[in-house]
Amino acid sequence: MAIQVYNTLTRKKEEYKPINPHMTGFYVCGPTVYDYFHIGNARPFIVFDVVRRYLIYRGYNVRYVMNLTDVDDKIINRANERGVSSAEISQKYIAAFFEDIQKLGVRPADAYTKATDHITDMITLIERLVENDMAYESGGDVFFNVRNFEDYAKLSGKKLDELQVGSRIAVDERKKSPIDFVLWKAAKPGEPFWESPWGNGRPGWHLECSAMSMKYLGESFDFHAGGLDLIFPHHENEIAQSEGATGKPFVRYWLHNGFLDIKGDKMSKSTGNFFTARDILEKYPATAIRLFFLQKHYRSPIDFSDEVLQSAVTSNERLRLSYQKIVEAAGDVEAISISESDLTEEEKRFYSMLDGVHSEILTAMDDDFNSPLALGKMFDLFRETNRFIDNGLQTAQSRQLVDLARQRIDEYDSVFGVIDRSKAQVGQDKINEVVSTMVELRNAFRKERNFAVADKIRDALADAGLVIEDTPQGAKWRWGA
RNA sequence: GGCGGCGUAGCCAAGUGGUUAAGGCGAAGGUCUGCAAAACCUUUAUUCAUCGGUUCAACUCCGAUCGCCGCCUCCA
Known part of the structure; x- marks a missing residue:
């Protein structure tokens, strides 16, 4: 059975077929480093890390790249508010970002790419776009010429004529078309800038993701993921910039996670309606937070509440204690091979339960990474194993079987990371x-x-x-x- | 207005044209225990927002209605 992924581009589940059998390219939109990230921002970091881990578990050689956007209006504004440089702001929050994802049990990406390290790559990309008549300069700014890119809006399914342009942001009169977006911004006083063929300035928002993803993963790669809100305009514009420059399909599968809401409203920094991940980590174990996210499908909205998080804490404890119990029950088993003919009826049942759960978990995860279903099966596995232990382990084979269960749990948890091992050792001091x-x-x-x-x-x-x-x-x- | 999503037990949440509608939390009872804790066992949706339709058969497909949410140019 092949892995099926829901592709925003086609709006249906598709079988995953690697572009390159030796390397699965996976790019996830990372943070704009102007503040601590909130617990809603944590969702893509956690769930796409799990997707990536699962792909690795299934034998793919994944190269996982995440950007750190360290040049942006919000960073500049924050720097001005505090009277420090943009670099100081971004450095501070990059460090905080790494601390927080590490605490959340997110595995490091293979590469974290900073926008400011890739200015020349971005300039080169703009030059290619200008050559292809996909971009034009106007008063020191460079704009993407949306009307010249036929496939524009293929990801978001929007109709260009019906876009309510300017509903949130005033339209720049220098644009040929109101839907054109900026690739390069001329420098303004007090802003960081770089030299370019169009004068001093800085890159527009979407450009770094196009430039960096293609640099590290190739001009066509497998997965690009991020929050639902990035579909338009961010990912739409990335496609336009990338394909407009290369003439090749940019990304095969677009993955988007649903939002974390508070009382039905989107968690958002701009409304002040948010909790930082570090605050939540003060109150709840990381494995419980992960369980909270993974017990719901990554594309569905989640309502954040202490009540639900608290129930995740309880189930997380159950996993933690049961795991310890299983480890203790298995003890130091000798590696003997299990011969099915020697097993008692109960042992046979247990053995086949193990295989049943295994295939159910794989089937669940193969189906667009259905972690809630897979975790449900893992709870079954724990219950069955606890019961098996409670009934008494009479034979060496029995302990061997419990140890097999332990190995399987370790495997699954290498994907989910929901078992708290930090308290596994009783204190040693x-x-x-x-x-x-x-x-x-x-x-x-x-x-x-x-x-x-x-x-x-x-x-x-x-x-x-x-x-x-x-x-x-x-x-x-x-x-x- | 355009595009997209959602509505399943007290709460969270899988599922899907036809087997008993997973699992977790909570609650109740039980086994174990001096009492607990942990674990295990039993119970907790004759029903899937509402109303129609298609079908031998729908929670699942179609339509309508109600309710909630997201995006529509720098928000994960």
């Missing part, structure tokens, strides 16, 4: 000794059936975030949620 002593004391009181004191110890530890569990193997402690 002084706290460990203190807590162990407390637990021993409590055991002593329990033996004397002095439950009042024993419970008081347990309550005190609970206040410190520690959970005591009395198991058949004795009392254990762990960190709570």
Whole structure:
């Protein structure tokens, strides 16, 4: 079964066929670094990283590139507000960006490309467009000549005559057509600028993505992803700039994630209706935040609420504790091969459940990365494995099977990253000794059936975030949620 | 106005022309426990916004209605 992806360009699911069998090119629109990114911005970073991980899991050699847009009106405005340089602003928020995605468990891209490092590539691209009569200079600015690019609006499906041009932004009178967009902006006082054939200036918004994606992934590549709102104009204009210059199809599959809403409204910096990712990370574990996102399909809108996030925290705890239980139950198993004929009936059932879940998870993810369905199957796998363990592991084969389940879970979680392993180890420092002593004391009181004191110890530890569990193997402690 | 999306249990959420409408959270009961915790078991949608239509058969396709949301030139 091949992977099916929903392609915004064709508005249907298509089978994924690599352009180049040796390299899957994947470009994701990254941040404009003028502020901390908010939890809605985090969605594409997380979900497309998962898409990329899944492609890798399925054997594709993915080259994953993300831009850092560090020249832009918003950065300049922010710099002016604070009386610092644009570079200071962008450096600060690039550093913050890396901190935040790292905490969110997003794997690093193969390349992060900064717009300011690629000015000459952008100028070259504009020159090609001018040569092709796809762009024209006017008063130090260079505009894309939309009327000369036949395929314009093929991604967004808009009709040029019906675009309500100027509804939000005043139309520049130097444009040949109001729908033309700027490729190069002449320098204004107090703004960063670079030299160009059209005088000093700076690149327009969409240009860096065209220039950098083609530079690192080739003039035609497989995937380009970003938020729904980027379809128009950003990605539309990228197509125009790229194909207008090369005459080749730019991107095969366009992927767009749905929005994160707050009480039904889009989370947006311009309205002040947002929470930064770093604030949310203060309150919730990253694996719970990931689960929150991945339990909904990436193209659907999500309503952000503490209630739903809290339920993700609870399910995340369930995964975390069950995983630990599975690891402990498997113990240090010897690598013996499982021969099906030696298995008990129950073991056979478990073994075939493992294979059933495996194919269900692959089928789910193959179908346009249906992570909610796949995670549902993973919860099934946990429940079945817990039950299998609870029924008692009599044979070496049984423990071997549990270990196989553990391996499978590790595989799946290499894609999803929803199991919190940060608390897997009980503390190794002084706290460990203190807590162990407390637990021993409590055991002593329990033996004397002095439950009042024993419970008081347990309550005190609970206040410190520690959970005591009395198991058949004795009392254990762990960190709570 | 143009284009696009959505409406499934208390909440979140998969699904889709015909098997019991996944899974998670919550709630209730049970096993285990001194009590808990964790885990497991059972229960929790005769029904998929509403109304029509197509069909042997629709939650799934078509139409209408209501409600919600996004984009329409620098927002993920």
